[in-house]
Amino acid sequence: MADEVEFHPPSIGEFFPEAILFEGTPFEFTRINLAQVIATAVLVIILVFGTRKMRVVPGRGQQLLELLFGFVRESVVFQVLGRKDGKRFVPLLTAMFLGILFMNITGVIPGMNIAGTSVIGVPLLFAVIAYVTFIYAGIRRHGFGRFMKNSLxxxxxxxxLVPIISVIEFISTFVFRPVSLTLRLLLNLMVGHLMLVLFFAATHFFLLSFNWLTPLSVGSLALGFAFTLFEIFVAFLQAYVFTILTAVYIQLAVAEEH
Incomplete structure (x- = not known):
């Protein structure tokens, strides 16, 4: 029996699943896309029904939403941008935080088991939104010429030293920022998924070996559950980091001088 059991380690192929619909077309739809659609739909439903009948004395659902909204508003936006500048960006940054959080959390949801942000499309989309937002904020505050001068x-x-520093600042501000935002989110969720697959694949292998390896399945299963809790924390942390970095970039764009 032991000879029949094979260990299947995680691989990069986890992020290129077989198509569910429209295979071989530009609209190919995989289970990762399904996780993204479900996360988006659940978030929209929660926001629509959770804010439809707001009460002076909130129920549990309203309290949770107010806690999330208040956290982003007070601990991210106002803390970085201040109330005067921050009010304009609260809706966008709140939507960004919640969108990333819900996409991240699908990585630990049974049946989906992969984060919507573990393929580059979603992190890149959020990075482009952040990129356009801080450039727009800077140009609106200072005008194009002064914004570029302040940035470079x-x-x-x-x-x-101006020519050398300008090139370095251009690369840092207009190239590295969106790239780092994309890769930080993408790689954290990719690594988390691979670690979870490793722990649970090892549990399956140990359990079905029916030899001296079998007791090890208890340890690998415990590690799998512990890492699942850690991934929930990472899902929240990465949404927070992405959002607060976006707020910091906006603040730098609207500042009088760097």
Whole structure:
């Protein structure tokens, strides 16, 4: 029996599942896309029905929504941007936080078991939104010329260093920011998924070995459940980090001088 059991380690193929619909077309639909659609639909339903009948004395559902909204508003937006500048960006940053959170959390939902943010499309989309937002905020506050000057030439730089510093600042501001936002979110969720697959695949292998390896299944299963809890924390943390970095970039864009 032991000879028949094979260990199947996680691989990058986990993120390229077989098509469910429209195979071989630009509209190919996989189980990752299904997880993304479900996460989006659940979030929309919760927001629509949770805010449809707001009460002075909130119920549990309303309390949870108010807690999430209040967390983003007070601990992210107002803390970084202040109330005056922050009010304009509360809706966008709240939607960003909740969207990323719900996409992340599908990685630990039984039946889906993969995060909607574990393929590059979704992290890239959120990064583009962040990118466009901080550029828009800077141009609206300062105008294009002054925004570019503030972004590319930090105050106090000697004139002979301006060309070199401008190139470095351009790459840092307009290239590395969206790339780092995308990769940070993507890779954290990819690694988390691979670790979960590793623990539960090892549990399956140990359990069905029916030899001295079988008791090890208890340990690998416990580690799998512990890492599942950690991934829930990571799902929240990565949504927070992405949102607060976006707020920081907006704040830098609207600041008078870097």
């Amino acid at each position: 030439v930090p105050g106090g730089v000697p004139g002979y």
